[in-house]
Amino acid sequence: MSSMGEDEEVSSFFESSPPLKKMEDILEKLNGFIELNSSGEKRRIVCVTSGGTTVPLEQRCVRYIDNFSSGNRGAASTENFVKAGYAVVFLYRSGTCQPYCRSLPDDPFLECFQSLDNTNIQVHSSHVEAVKMAVMDQQAAVAEARLLKLPFTTIYEYLQMLRLIATALKDVGPCSMFYLAAAVSDFYVPWNSMTEHKIESGSGPLDIRLAQVPKMLSILRTTWAPKAFCISFKLETDAKILIDKATKALGKYKVHAVVANELSTRKEEVVVVSSSGNVVVRRDSDKPESIVEDNLIRLIVDRHSTYIKESHS
Amino acid sequence: MSSMGEDEEVSSFFESSPPLKKMEDILEKLNGFIELNSSGEKRRIVCVTSGGTTVPLEQRCVRYIDNFSSGNRGAASTENFVKAGYAVVFLYRSGTCQPYCRSLPDDPFLECFQSLDNTNIQVHSSHVEAVKMAVMDQQAAVAEARLLKLPFTTIYEYLQMLRLIATALKDVGPCSMFYLAAAVSDFYVPWNSMTEHKIESGSGPLDIRLAQVPKMLSILRTTWAPKAFCISFKLETDAKILIDKATKALGKYKVHAVVANELSTRKEEVVVVSSSGNVVVRRDSDKPESIVEDNLIRLIVDRHSTYIKESHS
Numbered sequence: 001m002s003s004m005g006e007d008e009e010v011s012s013f014f015e016s017s018p019p020l021k022k023m024e025d026i027l028e029k030l031n032g033f034i035e036l037n038s039s040g041e042k043r044r045i046v047c048v049t050s051g052g053t054t055v056p057l058e059q060r061c062v063r064y065i066d067n068f069s070s071g072n073r074g075a076a077s078t079e080n081f082v083k084a085g086y087a088v089v090f091l092y093r094s095g096t097c098q099p100y101c102r103s104l105p106d107d108p109f110l111e112c113f114q115s116l117d118n119t120n121i122q123v124h125s126s127h128v129e130a131v132k133m134a135v136m137d138q139q140a141a142v143a144e145a146r147l148l149k150l151p152f153t154t155i156y157e158y159l160q161m162l163r164l165i166a167t168a169l170k171d172v173g174p175c176s177m178f179y180l181a182a183a184v185s186d187f188y189v190p191w192n193s194m195t196e197h198k199i200e201s202g203s204g205p206l207d208i209r210l211a212q213v214p215k216m217l218s219i220l221r222t223t224w225a226p227k228a229f230c231i232s233f234k235l236e237t238d239a240k241i242l243i244d245k246a247t248k249a250l251g252k253y254k255v256h257a258v259v260a261n262e263l264s265t266r267k268e269e270v271v272v273v274s275s276s277g278n279v280v281v282r283r284d285s286d287k288p289e290s291i292v293e294d295n296l297i298r299l300i301v302d303r304h305s306t307y308i309k310e311s312h313s
Numbered sequence: 314m315s316s317m318g319e320d321e322e323v324s325s326f327f328e329s330s331p332p333l334k335k336m337e338d339i340l341e342k343l344n345g346f347i348e349l350n351s352s353g354e355k356r357r358i359v360c361v362t363s364g365g366t367t368v369p370l371e372q373r374c375v376r377y378i379d380n381f382s383s384g385n386r387g388a389a390s391t392e393n394f395v396k397a398g399y400a401v402v403f404l405y406r407s408g409t410c411q412p413y414c415r416s417l418p419d420d421p422f423l424e425c426f427q428s429l430d431n432t433n434i435q436v437h438s439s440h441v442e443a444v445k446m447a448v449m450d451q452q453a454a455v456a457e458a459r460l461l462k463l464p465f466t467t468i469y470e471y472l473q474m475l476r477l478i479a480t481a482l483k484d485v486g487p488c489s490m491f492y493l494a495a496a497v498s499d500f501y502v503p504w505n506s507m508t509e510h511k512i513e514s515g516s517g518p519l520d521i522r523l524a525q526v527p528k529m530l531s532i533l534r535t536t537w538a539p540k541a542f543c544i545s546f547k548l549e550t551d552a553k554i555l556i557d558k559a560t561k562a563l564g565k566y567k568v569h570a571v572v573a574n575e576l577s578t579r580k581e582e583v584v585v586v587s588s589s590g591n592v593v594v595r596r597d598s599d600k601p602e603s604i605v606e607d608n609l610i611r612l613i614v615d616r617h618s619t620y621i622k623e624s625h626s
Contacts, residue, residue, distance in 0.1 A: 060577075062381050062548065063378060064381065065376060065379070066367070066378070067375060067376055068375050094419075098423060101422065109422050113448040114452070115449045115453075121445055135422075136428045139428055186512075187518075196550075197550045197551045201499035205524050206499075207521070208523065209519070210520075212517065235375065235511070236511055264373075
C-alpha cells in the first residue's frame with residue numbers, strides 16, 4: 001500500500017468496498033432536497049456528519065471496531081444551522097443523538113410516558129415541553145425541507161455517502177459547506193482481506209492487522225467539492241498534542257478551519273484553528289442552557305459569509 | 314497467561330478491571346427485586362442477558378471493539394418469561410432492543426408522533442396500538458416487580474454485573490435461571506496493558522494483540538450460582554460447525570442446554586442442544602406474528618420445571 005499514491009489508495013478503497021444499498025433511493029432524496037433548497041430563495045446547504053463509523057472484522061459481521069461518538073455535537077450543530085437559515089443534510093450514525101432530542105432522557109420512548117387509566121398513555125408532565133419540542137421542531141425542519149436525515153453504520157457506507165453528497169452539492173458551489181463532526185475510523189480491515197466467517201476463539205491471543213483508511217479530506221477538497229467551505233474536527237484525549245495536530249491537519253488538508261476538541265472538556269470549549277489564527281469558543285457558563293455549539297455555529301456562519309463574499313468578488 | 318489456571322485468569326481479569334460505577338445503587342435495586350419476588354408467592358427468577366459487550370482499545374476510550382447484537386432475542390425472550398410467570402433481571406447493552414418495543418419503528422420517538430395543530434402532538438394512528446402496548450406492558454411489568462432492567466456497555470461492566478446478579482440469586486437456588494443471550498466478546502485488551510490515550514494514526518498499519526476473555530461460564534456454574542438452571546447460546550455464521558461447537562460447549566461448561574443459532578436463519582429456527590438430545594425449535598410459519606422465542610421459552614420453561622422437581626426429590 002505504501003507505494004500507492006493518494007488517489008490510487010482512495011480508488012482502491014472504493015473498489016473493494018461492498019456496494020452501497022439503496023443508493024438510488026438515497027440519490028433521489030438528496031437531489032430532491034438540494035433542488036428544493038437551491039431554487040427560489042437559494043438557501044445555503046451544509047452537510048453535517050455525526051456519530052462514529054464502524055469497521056467490520058468479518059464479512060458476515062459479528063465483530064466490529066467502533067469509534068465512540070454520542071452524536072451530540074452533530075445534532076446540536078444541526079439545530080443551530082437550521083436556526084441560522086441553512087438547509088442541513090444530516091449524515092448520521094444509526095442510533096446516535098438526533099437533532100432536537102438533546103433534552104430528552106436516555107431512553108425517551110419508555111421514560112417519557114405514563115399510563116393514564118390503564119387504557120391510555122400520556123406524556124409525563126415533567127417532559128411535556130421537551131417532547132413537544134423534539135417532535136414538532138424536527139417535523140417542521142423536515143417539512144420545510146431544512147433537514148434531510150441519512151443514516152450510516154460502517155466506514156464503507158459513510159465514505160460512499162459522503163462522496164455522493166459532495167458530488168450532488170457541486171453546483172451549489174461556495175454556498176455549500178461540509179461540517180465533518182463524525183468520528184471516522186483511521187484504521188480498517190480491507191474487505192478483500194477480511195475473513196468471511198466469525199473469527200474462532202480458543203487458540204490463544206488474536207492478532208489483528210489494520211490498514212489505514214485513506215484520507216478522504218484531500219479528495220473532498222480537491223476533487224469532490226473544491227468550492228465548498230469545509231470544516232473538519234480533531235479530537236484528542238491528550239490536550240498537549242491537540243493544537244499541534246489540528247494545525248498540521250489544517251495545513252495538510254487545506255480545509256477552512258479545524259475545530260480542535262479534547263475529550264474531557266469538549267462540552268465546555270473548543271478551539272477553532274484557521275489561517276487567521278486560533279479562536280477559543282466556550283459555552284456561556286452563566287447561562288445553564290447554553291452549549292458550545294450556539295457560539296461555535298455563529299462563528300462558523302460568519303466565516304462562511306466572508307468566504308461566499310470573497311468567492312464572488 | 315497460558316500457564317495460569319482458569320480460576321486465576323478469572324481473578325486476574327476482575328482485579329485489573331476498572332471498578333463498576335454505581336455498584337451500591339445496582340445492588341440495592343437487585344436485592345430489593347429479589348426480595349419482592351422470593352417472599353410470598355415465590356416466583357421463579359431468570360437473568361436474561363442481551364446485546365453485545367464492548368472492548369475498549371484505549372483507557373480514555375475513543376475506539377472499541379463491539380459484538381453485533383440487536384438485542385431482539387433477549388427482549389422477546391424477556392416478554393415470554395414474564396408471560397410465563399417469571400421475574401426477569403434484564404441485563405442489557407445500553408441502546409439495544411427493549412422488551413415490548415419490537416413492533417415499533419427504528420427511531421420510535423420521532424417516527425411515532427405527529428403534530429396535531431402546531432401546539433400539540435399525538436401518536437400516528439398507524440402506531441397507536443404498538444405504542445400503547447410498549448409503554449403500558451413495560452410499565453406493568455416494572456410495577457409488578459416482574460422486570461428489572463440493568464444496562465451495561467463494556468465487557469468489564471457486563472462480567473462484574475453478571476457476578477453480582479449470580480451471587481445475589483444464590484439463595485433462590487434451582488428456581489433461578491441464567492439465560493445468557495448476550496453476545497460476549499471472546500477477546501479483549503487487558504486494562505493494564507492498554508494505552509491511556511487515543512492511538513495515533515499516520516505511521517502505517519496498526520497491529521493489535523487481543524487476549525482471550527476468560528470463560529466465566531465454568532465459574533458461574535461451579536461457584537457463583539451452582540444450583541441455578543443455566544442456558545447458554547452459541548452463534549456462528551457457518552452452519553457446518555454450529556452444532557459441533559454447541560455440543561462441545563455443553564460438555565465443557567456443563568450448562569443445562571446450549572441454544573445454537575446461525576446468523577442468517579436465527580429468526581426462523583434455533584437448535585436446543587442438551588444431554589437429552591437436540592431439538593429444533595421453529596417459529597410457527599403459518600402465523601405471521603409468531604417468533605421463535607414463543608416456542609423456545611415454552612420449551613425452556615418446561616425443562617426448568619423438570620429441573621426444579623428433580624432438585625427437590
